[in-house]
Amino acid sequence: MYMNENSQPSLGKISVHGDGVGAPTPEMIERRAREIALIDERGPDDFTDADWEQARQELMGVSHTSAGRARDCSRIAGPPRPASGV
Numbered sequence: 001m002y003m004n005e006n007s008q009p010s011l012g013k014i015s016v017h018g019d020g021v022g023a024p025t026p027e028m029i030e031r032r033a034r035e036i037a038l039i040d041e042r043g044p045d046d047f048t049d050a051d052w053e054q055a056r057q058e059l060m061g062v063s064h065t066s067a068g069r070a071r072d073c074s075r076i077a078g079p080p081r082p083a084s085g086v
Contacts, residue, residue, distance in 0.1 A: 023060075024056070024059035024060060028059060029052060029055045029056050029059055030047075030052070030055075032055035032058060032059060033047040033048075033051040033052045033054070033055040034047050034051075035055075036051040036054055036055055037051050
């Protein structure tokens with residue numbers, strides 16, 4: 001099978017061994033944001049809004065040139081905030 005423009009994965013889709021697993025969930029984005037915090041030598045609970053945004057862009061397949069447009073069209077909420085008193 002030859003690759004053509006129709007065989008390329010679309011943005012916002014995750015595939016594992018060629019099988020689609022859908023768009024990234026907030027939980028998947030949070031997991032990646034925690035990994036980014038660890039890479040930056042912070043604790044996994046200390047992920048920032050910037051870590052969340054980077055994780056979302058990575059998982060959505062957003063290039064740096066289209067990041068601004070994707071941010072404007074984002075349907076995935078930002079990082080979850082702990083309830084008060086926690």
